Amino acid sequence: MSDSNKQGMLYLCATPIGNLSDITERVLETLKSVDLIAAEDTRNSIRLLNHFDIKVPLVSYHEHNKYDRAKELIEKMRRGADIALITDAGTPVISDPGEVITNMCHEAAITVTSLPGPCALITALSLSGLDARRFVFEGFLPPDKKERKKVLERLSDETRTIILYEAPHHLQSTLRELAEALCNRQVAVCRELTKKFEEVKRMTLFEAKEYYEQNEPRGEYVLVLSGRSEEELDNERIEQYREKDINEHMAEYEQKGLDHKEAMKQVAKDRGVSRREIYKMLLEEK
Ligand code: SAM
Numbered sequence: 001m002s003d004s005n006k007q008g009m010l011y012l013c014a015t016p017i018g019n020l021s022d023i024t025e026r027v028l029e030t031l032k033s034v035d036l037i038a039a040e041d042t043r044n045s046i047r048l049l050n051h052f053d054i055k056v057p058l059v060s061y062h063e064h065n066k067y068d069r070a071k072e073l074i075e076k077m078r079r080g081a082d083i084a085l086i087t088d089a090g091t092p093v094i095s096d097p098g099e100v101i102t103n104m105c106h107e108a109a110i111t112v113t114s115l116p117g118p119c120a121l122i123t124a125l126s127l128s129g130l131d132a133r134r135f136v137f138e139g140f141l142p143p144d145k146k147e148r149k150k151v152l153e154r155l156s157d158e159t160r161t162i163i164l165y166e167a168p169h170h171l172q173s174t175l176r177e178l179a180e181a182l183c184n185r186q187v188a189v190c191r192e193l194t195k196k197f198e199e200v201k202r203m204t205l206f207e208a209k210e211y212y213e214q215n216e217p218r219g220e221y222v223l224v225l226s227g228r229s230e231e232e233l234d235n236e237r238i239e240q241y242r243e244k245d246i247n248e249h250m251a252e253y254e255q256k257g258l259d260h261k262e263a264m265k266q267v268a269k270d271r272g273v274s275r276r277e278i279y280k281m282l283l284e285e286k
Pocket of ligand 1: 096
């Protein structure tokens with residue numbers, strides 16, 4: 001409970017992404033002891049709170065009131081209230097409006113703590129069987145066409161494992177766009193994680209595109225895609241350099257201030273050949 005002489009704080013509480021037994025003891029204790037719970041969708045959260053017999057006042061905190069409501073909640077914390085933030089499912093802030101209030105708390109010198117727990121991206125990554133040492137989480141692809149194209153272009157050369165969130169009614173078109181921009185590669189289509197119909201389909205991106213054209217997507221999805229191989233990317237770069245005129249390639253480095261010998265060394269490296277080879281090519285071009 002809050003103490004009237006002390007400032008309150010914000011507790012970011014992770015809630016289950018499907019299986020209610022995944023809630024942590026610490027989250028339950030916190031939800032029972034705070035003064036107020038801010039929830040993304042109060043109707044949704046009431047079911048969760050009723051299930052655990054939690055009777056703390058609820059207030060909405062969502063995309064459309066995230067700035068104004070954050071100001072009100074910060075004022076309450078200043079006056080001593082402890083507030084828990086929960087979102088529809090999973091870890092607050094991850095692809096949901098929690099980011100705004102967290103940032104505003106830092107700016108207002110209100111203490112924030114995070115109570116870890118379920119998170120769809122980590123659950124999917126761990127299940128995918130793809131390289132989990134280096135990964136990039138993109139959340140939902142931007143709905144704006146231009147921005148989306150830019151992100152897809154950038155992702156096409158991404159060597160780390162890529163994780164995306166997607167709604168079922170957009171899955172088919174997203175898989176089509178991904179197959180076009182990223183070409184064929186492994187994907188783990190992770191559906192209904194921690195729920196009764198949990199499913200992980202490992203296939204190629206082209207197979208996934210075809211499969212979901214025949215089978216209507218249902219439920220919630222996370223896509224985990226393998227990154228581009230470093231070797232393939234290096235070979236493509238080398239090919240592009242080799243298409244350049246050798247004298248122009250040399251001139252690019254000499255214009256940057258490298259002497260002839262240094263430029264030859266760099267050009268040889270770019271083209272994946274020896275310096276002797278470059279020397280021969282330059283003689284032939286004379
Ligand atoms: N904050 C959440 C988290 O920690 O994962 C994510 C919130 S985001 C608004 C909702 C998206 O997460 C869904 O559209 C889906 O892509 C993914 N997601 C959430 N629960 C899931 C589940 N049980 N199975 C598969 N994907 C899920």
